[in-house]
Amino acid sequence: MKSNRVFRTIDLFAGPGGLAEGFSTSTGPAEFKIDLSVEMDAGAFSTLRLRSFYRNLDPSGRQDYIDFANGEIPLKEIVQRHGVAWEQAEAETAMLELGKPDDDRKLDVRLDKLLEDDADNFVVIGGPPCQAYSLAGRSRNAGNADYTPEKDRRHFLFREYIRILDKVRPRAFVMENVKGILSSSVSGGRIFELIHRDLANAAGPDSYRLFSLSPEPDKSGYLLRAEEHGVPQARHRVIILGLRQDVAASLDASEIRLPKATREVSVEEAIGDLPELRSGLSRGEDNFPCWKKAVGEAFLAAADAAPEGSGLRERLWQHHKAIQQRMETGRSSTSYGTTPPSEFVKTLRDDRLIRPPNHETRGHMTSDLARYAFCATFAELEGRPPSSRDFPEVLAPNHQSWNSGKFADRFKVQVWNRPSSTVTSHISKDGHYFIHPDPTQCRSLTVREAARLQSFPDDYVFLGNRTSQYVQVGNAVPPVLARQIALVLGQLLAGGIKQARAA
Template identity: 30%
Template sequence: MGKFNIIDLFAGCGGLMEGFLQTGKYNDVASVEWLKPQVNTLINRLETKWGVEDAKDRVLHFDLQRDVELFKGWYNDDKYGSSKGLDHFVELAGKVDIIIGGPPCQAYSVAGRIRDEHNMKNDYRNYLFECYLKVVERYQPTLFVFENVPGMLSSMPDGTPITKLIKEGFNSIGYEIVDNINKHALINVSDYGVPQNRKRVILVGINKKCNINIQKILKYFYEVILPEKQSKRKVTLEEAIGDLPPCNPIINEDAKLQKRISHQTPVCDISWHKPRYHNARDMKIFHMLAEDLQSGKCEFTDSKKLSELYEKEIGSKSPIHRYHVLRPDKPSTTIIAHLYKDGLRYIHYDPTQARSITVREAARVQSFDDDFNFIGSQGHAYQMIGNAVPPLFAKKLAEAIDELMDIVNKGARIVKEG
């Protein structure tokens, strides 16, 4: 059987696409992403790893909210240049079997709602799933894969649960998702070998035109097919990053230069294994907290104590505790895009290094291969990694989707022939 044709929406740097391509069972028709560093990174990966010669054309740098141009093409746009549009690439492929992707999650995340004075109710990103709907409706794939954060399960921007709006939206264009989203669709990627506790909602929708018992098949997917891809044990942080060379600090004693602290990084042929700059105050705190954990004293493992420490050292209060040392003997805590702003919640467990994790360490926690290169600044790289779907989980999900497609296609054929 040939490969399934897929379109990736809100593609980011390509974590989800990466996993699907690793299976060898899927053909990349097109991807859509509006942030330039992510676009450049995805293009580079498709060209250098997957041999996609026309990746610069297939990765559409565009805003999905401009759907007419997205489908038909746009020309000489000041920000987005020109493209023949999605219709062109779908026509070349012949059809679309699967659409994958997930709208930006900031408006659904609990952390985002805590930080926003209006609880994110006025954020336009609450309704970006409607852009996803329009693409699915236009190309009528057999199924879709919609990924997002657990916060969407409790998000109610206009008083109506966002899950209800999403379910009704997909139903209105002829697709079913599983009835009990909370029970079936919440997945922890650490169960699939990713060295990170990262829960995500994975919604799989099936086209009603298949004329099969969709709910029965979806429950079988979530209860049998996908769980069969789980790993036998959890992978720890130390297993993921422990073999990388240490980055030991060099502190310049010149008072005028104390604001910038550099690090000594041994010769390393692995890209992006270079820590960000930290000031002397933060390095002192990082060392203290990591040593406290390593020694077994654990005086600062309590969130209240960490909040008090933050207030004492920084001089201001915070609604959430800012510091966290990653535990070497457990999967990492969830890597989020906020990492690009600071690394206070991603402190390396080795007190002698007194730093937050490097881009490459963050990438490994997200299960990106070491040959995956991020195009852009250090901040861009952290942001891309934090927003990505872990490729290892994406691969196992893609393998499960391949099995699901086989069941759906066989079931639809039997119904049709019967």
């Protein structure tokens, strides 16, 4: 179907570009062209610019990009070959810190340029950084005696988003944030109530109508559960859709819903085709014989710690024997292997890719390997991750509060047959909360596996060091969810245009 209209899209606080990926690849009665993406973090910005470059490549350039993703040619070479596409990517992206006066002025120059043609076809997407709103962030802040919420500028970065709405006056906007924003407060006032009010009045009194996309708005409010929409992850986020009053006037709010998927997508469907890897050893010599010895000892230690006569002890012994018979396994992959992709993964894999990018393990301390072995084997048998009360005392970490309940999920394995837990930026610090469900790999998730759970396509290459890559993936909006939001918004905007013309 030919598009009724192309909407020029401005992506704020863009991260590595999950929202932009979903919007730019949405198909329907309207299209969304990413005119400008703004991000302050250098690693995320490099990934964001690379994806913009990819979107601007012609077919021959796309093949060169695939060769880069396969590790056959360096990025510098394809940039030199396709200079025009790179210039377009640089024009479409900006590494700026919103709220910083000098950067705000630079952004305003870019926006004024976009607004020169006076076209009324803009959409704004994005979400302010969420550290101050997240439950984990608030817990950390509560432990800081010097922390003053009123002085934390991250609480008020949403005002930068609103400033851009006032300047651009888009037909629509989509704002995303963590669910903790619903309960966060400053000076006794609810942050969400303040944001809701300011968004509705962003370009003047009552200038925007705000809508929930939830399939059950009376029950969930503005909360969307990604696992209900085909994302293999239990990720719950606040999504606010704003429509300018003149656009919303002819719409029935009851029609603005994001349909549920017919079923949930499991971890196995998302990452089960990726080739087996071994964990790295963070201290001492790191090679396959050393890994085989260390992991073999870890499984023996876990088996000795398991209750006598239990199926868990027997299964740990079985895995120990399997590891001793294993042929050499690397920490990264040079091919996809032979396991066929699921229907979900078929939508993410490009047949020209010979290997999954960003699929490399990190190193683990040998003291954690027995815990990983225990956790993954326990989940294999019980269908759930173990909590602290399930841990044998000899395997428990040396935390004073281990038995208090605060660390109940300190070591959490993902389970094959259901969506994963929420992939967060904390995956960059350690992998204890993101243990791979295959016990014999005895490791945490790779960047690519985390990206799969976030529904990024395999040709979406993450740049920066590995810590940065984990942070980027954890902070992103799942593209599959973003694409569905874009489809609903496109249908609304296209329908609004038709009604206006008919009138």
